[in-house]
Amino acid sequence: MLKLDDIKKPIEKEIDAFEEKFKTSMQSSVPLLDRITHYIVKRKGKQMRPMFVFFAANVCGGITESTYRGAALVELLHTATLVHDDVVDNSFERRGFFSINALWKNKIAVLVGDYLLAKGLQLSVDNQEFRLLKIVSDAVQQMSEGELLQIEKVRRMDISEAVYYEVIRQKTASLIASCCAAGAASAGATEETIQLMHAFGEKIGIAFQIKDDLFDFGVDDVGKPKGIDIKEKKVTLPLIYALNKATKSDKKKMINLVKHHEDDPVKINQIIDFVKNSGGLAYAEDQMLQYQNKAFEILATFPDSESKLSLEQLVKFTTQRKK
Template identity: 70%
Template sequence: MLKLKDIQTPIAKELELFEGRFKESMRSPVPLLNRITQYIIKQKGKQMRPMFVFLSAGLCGPINDSTYRGASLVELLHTASLVHDDVVDNANERRGFFSVNALWKNKVAVLIGDFLLAKGLLLSVRNDEHRLLKIVSEAVEQMSEGELLQIEKARKLDIEEHIYFEIIRKKTASLIASCCACGAASTGIEEEQIQLLQTFGEKVGIAFQIKDDLFDFGLDDVGKPVGNDIKEKKMTLPLIYALKNTTKAEKRRIINLVRNHSENKEKVAEVIQFVRSSGGMDYATEKMKQYQQEAFDILNNFPNNKYRQALEQLVRFTTERNK
C-alpha cells in the first residue's frame, strides 16, 4: 500500500512552505498564546486537509498565495473546532498528546479556540479572500449542525440510514469538501468546477467516515479502541443495517445493551458479534466502495495529470488504510 509521503510527492515543497506560513498565521504578541499554539503545531497529524487543498488547486490551475491562505484558513478553523470539541467531550488526549484543556484548563482552551477562529477570519478578510471564507464558514456551520444532530438522535438510539448519512455528511464530509473547494477556488476557476470538486470532497469524506466506523467492529488494534463507538452510544452504519435486518425482539435487546451496558466489555463484544454475523460490515464496506467510485467518477472530469493521480491515491489511502 502507498505511503502518505509518496502521495505528497507532487506538493512536497508546497507542504513544507505551508508549515512555516501556518505557524506565522498563528503568531501572537501574548507569550502564553504562542506557547500553546506551538504545542498544538507539534501535534500535527497527517496533513490530509492541506493535501486536499493543494492537490485540488494543482488540478485546476497554478498553486498560488491564495492556495496557501486557503490551506491555513481550513487548518485554523478546524484546529479551533478540535480544541472546543475536547472541552465539550471533556477529553484529556488528542493524537496521543495531552489536550489543551487537560494542560491549561477549559477557560484557556475555549479562549484559544476563539483566538484561532478569529485568526482564520482575519486572514481571509485582510486578504479579500471572501470566497474562501464563505466556503470554510459554511463547513464549520455544517460541522456544528452535524454534531448537534448526532447528539439529538443519540438519545433515541434508533436512527434510520438517511439520518446517519446526513450526520456524517455535515459532521465529517463537509470539511474535506471545503478543502477541495478552497483549492479549486484559489485558482480562480469557474464555479461549476469548484462545485464539482466540493462534491468530490464530500464523497471522499463520507467514504472516510464509513471506513472509520468499520474499525469499531474489527478484530485488530487500529489505534482506536474496538467498540469505542458503542461505548459512546454512537449509531454507525454497520449497526444501523444489522438492527434493520433482525427481529423486533433482537433489535430491542441490542439497543438495550448499547443504552444500558455500554461500559460492560462482554456486552459490547456481544453487540460487535451481532453486527459481524448480521452482514453489517459487508453492507457498510459496499457503501464505502460506492462513494469511493463516485469520487473517482468526478475526477474523470479533470485532466489526467500528477495532481489528479495523487488525489486518486489519496482517496484509496483514506478508504484502504489500516488505522
C-alpha cells in the same frame, strides 16, 4: 499499500512552505497563547486536509499564494473545532497526546479555540479572501449542525440510514469538501468547477467516515475489541444495518445493550459480534467503496495530470488506511 508520504512527494515543498506560513498565522503577542499554539503545531496530524487543498488547486489551474491561505484557513478553523470538541466531549487525549483542555483546562481551551477562529477570519479579511471564507465558514456551520443533529438522534437511538448520511455529510464530509472547493477557488476556477470539486470532496468525506466506522469493530494495540463508538453510544453504519436486519425482539435487546452497556467488555463484545454476524461490516465496506467510486467518476471529468493521479491515490488512501 499506499503510503501518505509517497503520495505527498509531488507537493512536498509546497507543504513544507505551508507549515511555515501556518505557524506564522497563529502567532500572538501573548506568551501563553504562543506556548499552546506551538504545542498544537508540533502535534499535527497526517496533513490530509492541506494535501486535498493543494492537489485540488493543481488540478484546477495551479497553486497560488491564495492556495496557501486557503489551506491555512481550513486548518485554523478545523483546529478550533477540534479544541472545542475536546471540551464538549470531556476528552483528555487527541492523536495520542494530551488535549489542550487536559493540559490547560476548559476555560483556556475554549478561548484558544475562539482565538484560532478569529485568526482564520483575520487571515481571510486582511487578504480579501472572501470566497475562501464563505467556503470554509459554510463547512464549520455544517459541522456544528451535524454534531447537534447526532446528539439529538443518539438520545432516542432512532437513527435511520438517511439521517446517518446527513450527520456524516455535515460532520465529516463538509470539511473535506471545503478543502477541495477552496483549492479550486484559490486556483481561479469557475463557480461550476468549484462546485464540482466540492461534490468530489463530499463523496470522499463520506467514504472516510464509513472507514472510521469500520475501525471501531477491529482490535486495539493489545488485541482488545475497540468499540469506542459503541462505548460513546454513537450509532454507526454497521450498527444501523444490523439493527434494521434484526428481528423486533433482537433489535430491542441490542438497543438496550448499547444504551446500558456501562463499558462492560462482555456487553461490548456482544454488540460487536451481533454486528459482524449480521453482515453489517460487509455492507458498510460496500457503501464506502460506492462513495469512493462516485468520487472517481467526478474526478474523471478533469483533464489527466500528475496531480489528478495524486488525488486518486489520496482517495484510495482514505479507504485503505489502517488507522
